[in-house]
Each structure stands twice: as structure tokens, then as C-alpha cells.
Amino acid sequence: MAHYAFKHLCKDLLTTRRTTQCLIPCYRLLYSSIRGKPHDIARSLKDRLAEIKERKEKDVVRNNIGFPLQNVGKHLDNKWLKERQKYEKNSRLKKLEVNLEEVRQSWVEEQMPNHSYVLAEHYGIYKDLFDHCFFYPKLFMDIEYDVDEEFVMPLYLGNRITPTEAQNPPHIKYNCDPNTWWTLVMSSPDGHLEKNDAECLHWMIGNISGSDVSTGEVLCDYLPPFPPRGTGLLRYVFVLYEQTGQIDYSSMKKTANCISLSERTFSTVDFYGRCQDKLTPAALSFFQAEWDPSVQKVFREILDMKEPVFEFIHPPNYHPNQTKYPHKQPFNLYLNRYRDVKDIQEEVLKEKLKNVSPFQPPSSGPEYPLAKLYGLSKKPSWQRLHNKHVALKRHQWKDL
Numbered sequence: 001m002a003h004y005a006f007k008h009l010c011k012d013l014l015t016t017r018r019t020t021q022c023l024i025p026c027y028r029l030l031y032s033s034i035r036g037k038p039h040d041i042a043r044s045l046k047d048r049l050a051e052i053k054e055r056k057e058k059d060v061v062r063n064n065i066g067f068p069l070q071n072v073g074k075h076l077d078n079k080w081l082k083e084r085q086k087y088e089k090n091s092r093l094k095k096l097e098v099n100l101e102e103v104r105q106s107w108v109e110e111q112m113p114n115h116s117y118v119l120a121e122h123y124g125i126y127k128d129l130f131d132h133c134f135f136y137p138k139l140f141m142d143i144e145y146d147v148d149e150e151f152v153m154p155l156y157l158g159n160r161i162t163p164t165e166a167q168n169p170p171h172i173k174y175n176c177d178p179n180t181w182w183t184l185v186m187s188s189p190d191g192h193l194e195k196n197d198a199e200c201l202h203w204m205i206g207n208i209s210g211s212d213v214s215t216g217e218v219l220c221d222y223l224p225p226f227p228p229r230g231t232g233l234l235r236y237v238f239v240l241y242e243q244t245g246q247i248d249y250s251s252m253k254k255t256a257n258c259i260s261l262s263e264r265t266f267s268t269v270d271f272y273g274r275c276q277d278k279l280t281p282a283a284l285s286f287f288q289a290e291w292d293p294s295v296q297k298v299f300r301e302i303l304d305m306k307e308p309v310f311e312f313i314h315p316p317n318y319h320p321n322q323t324k325y326p327h328k329q330p331f332n333l334y335l336n337r338y339r340d341v342k343d344i345q346e347e348v349l350k351e352k353l354k355n356v357s358p359f360q361p362p363s364s365g366p367e368y369p370l371a372k373l374y375g376l377s378k379k380p381s382w383q384r385l386h387n388k389h390v391a392l393k394r395h396q397w398k399d400l
Helices: 002-030 045-058 074-092 100-110 112-122 125-129 268-275 294-302 331-336 341-353 369-373 381-392
Strands: 142-146 152-155 157-160 171-173 181-188 199-209 217-220 234-243 279-289
Touching: 100 112, 112 125, 112 157, 112 279, 125 234, 152 279, 181 268, 234 268, 268 279, 331 381, 369 381
Parallel strands: 157 279
Antiparallel strands: 142 152, 142 171, 181 199, 181 234, 199 217, 234 279
16 A cells, blocks of 8 residues: 555656646746847947936036025924914814915915926926026016906916917016016027027017016017927927116117017027126916917918928837738738828728718717627628727727
């Protein structure tokens, strides 16, 4: 009996050893796939080290060209913590009344400079306007565009405003000493149509007395935003500079109703470099805008030129070299991977036009889209799947 048990034990051990030896190559094969990009596309170690070295050489010390940031004392936070219990109790009893104007003023005094810096850094304002120099805004500009006689569109830090809403010059308010002088500049680092590294000057007013913008000297008339079609969202930046005194801007003054884009070529770095002894950036605000029908009016009636239209050319997706007999690949999906995107879009458009009639309103589609596919079981599986995707508007058919 013992001999029989020992015999089967040895047999089990040998079987387990063989099984383990057979599993080890499979385990290694499963996790031995190449990670990352293929060798013919991925950068070599030499290229990566050269890129890191070039990046380090470009790193420069960033300078604060504005006013020093005032540190908010901890006594304000401690005051809030002491009064927090009272606020929470009144809030639960629905007796808490908050003065929003006081909250806004508190934010302007305590958090606005740092919040403005973070947002401007996120949107690349300092990098594209001041060549990586920066400043902390000490003033808050309250900028509003008139939409109609009743409503206005406020400008915050990076919100979207349509070119229709920004057709006329905005109203700008800020609190300052009435005996100071200011310069206001509105430019777009993305809006120049001829030079990628230049800005388009939209508005410039110098020698503003106090906070009354109307008292300033108009150096460049207001030009509405004109983001061309196909370029996406463009940035439009307002920068307010504090002057040490009145400045002679006669050499920088543009002609009245200037419509020449070459004459409106502007560089914030060069402008500040020439006047850095007399100017200090004190406030910053910006918005984003993209094309709408009002841009056509700006090009035709104001700039007197044809409207340019741009198209984004998508980079081709990486696919391995096409083979004649792909292994375990659905032939219809495999062939679509190597088709031109425009050919696929043309096929979708033709399918969409089949259900469009100029004499009838557009239909919302059937309530049960798969019902019309009933009885088509005799067709090949790939064609049934294709019809299902078309009916449910999936994959490339989502725009039907």
C-alpha cells in the first residue's frame, strides 16, 4: 500500500514539474512584448539626452517685472476660523446673509494677485507676451462689453466671449489714485496673420489720468477681434501699466482708423523694453474668442480684405505596415484603418444626404432603430454589424 502511494506521489511530482516547465515559456511570452513606440519611430538615447541638454540651456531665470507680491497675514485666516462656527450655525438655521460685494472686495485684496498669476501662467500669457518674465497684478480691472441696452458681457480671466459681443470698445473700471498716469494695451498673441511670433495690436490708450479711460490719448483705435475660421480659440489680452509720469507717445501713435495689419504689428517685449524705466505692469485680464459670422463683417467692411479660412490637417495615426493576409483581423475594420479620413467622411456624408429632403423638415430618426434590421439574418456577419453601427450611429457614423 505504501509502495503504491509513493509511486503515485512521484508521478504527481514529475507531472507538476513538466507542467511548470511548459508554463514558464508561455508566461515569458505573455509579458515579453515590446513596450513603447517601435524602434524605427522611437527616439534613441542620444536624441533624448540632446533634447534634455537643449532644454536646460533654454532655461532662464524668470524676473518679476511688476510690483512685489504682498503677503496676506495669517491673522486674516485666524479671524475666519474664529468666526466660522458662527457662520455655520447661522447657515444651518438659514439666517446667514452674505454681502457679495464684500466677498468680492476681500478676494481682490487677498487672493486676486495670486489667482491671476496662476491663470495667466496656465494660458501662456507671460511666455508669449513678456518672454517668460512675469508680474503679480496689484489692481483688478472690471471690463464689460455692451451686448445690448440691458445686458453686458463681463470679462474675467480666460472666459469665452464671441466676436459679436466684442464689436465695440469695452467699459473699463479700476480703483487707483487719481493723481497717477496709466497706459492700456489690448493685443492678441495669436491673431497676427503674417508672423507667428508677433502680436496684433487691437487697442492702445496712453497717459490715462486716474481711472477715467476717456481722458487718455488714443494711440491706436479699437479693432474688434477677428479670429479666422478654423483657427479655434484665440487669446486677447488687456494689460494696464502704471506710468511714473506723462510719456511722449508721438512716435508710437498709429494713423486714425488704422486698418493695416502690418502697421498694427506689435511686440509687448519690445514695447516694455523701450519704456521699462517709465512703465510698470499693474493689471492683467484676458478672454478667448473663436470665429462667428460677425468676423466676415470685420474682414470685408473694416479691414477691406478677403476672409481667410484655415483647416487643421490631422497627423496620420500610426498603423503597422499593411499585410495581405492579416492574422485574426476582421477584414472590414482592418481595411478602414488604412483608408483616408476624407474618404470615410465622404461616405458618411453621402449616407446622411440619402435621408435629407429639401421639402421636409429633418426627422429625429426612428424610435427603435434596430427594428428595420429584422429579417436580415441571411446577410454576412460583417454586413449585419455594419448596418447595426449605421442604425445606432456609432463609430464613424456618429454624425448621421
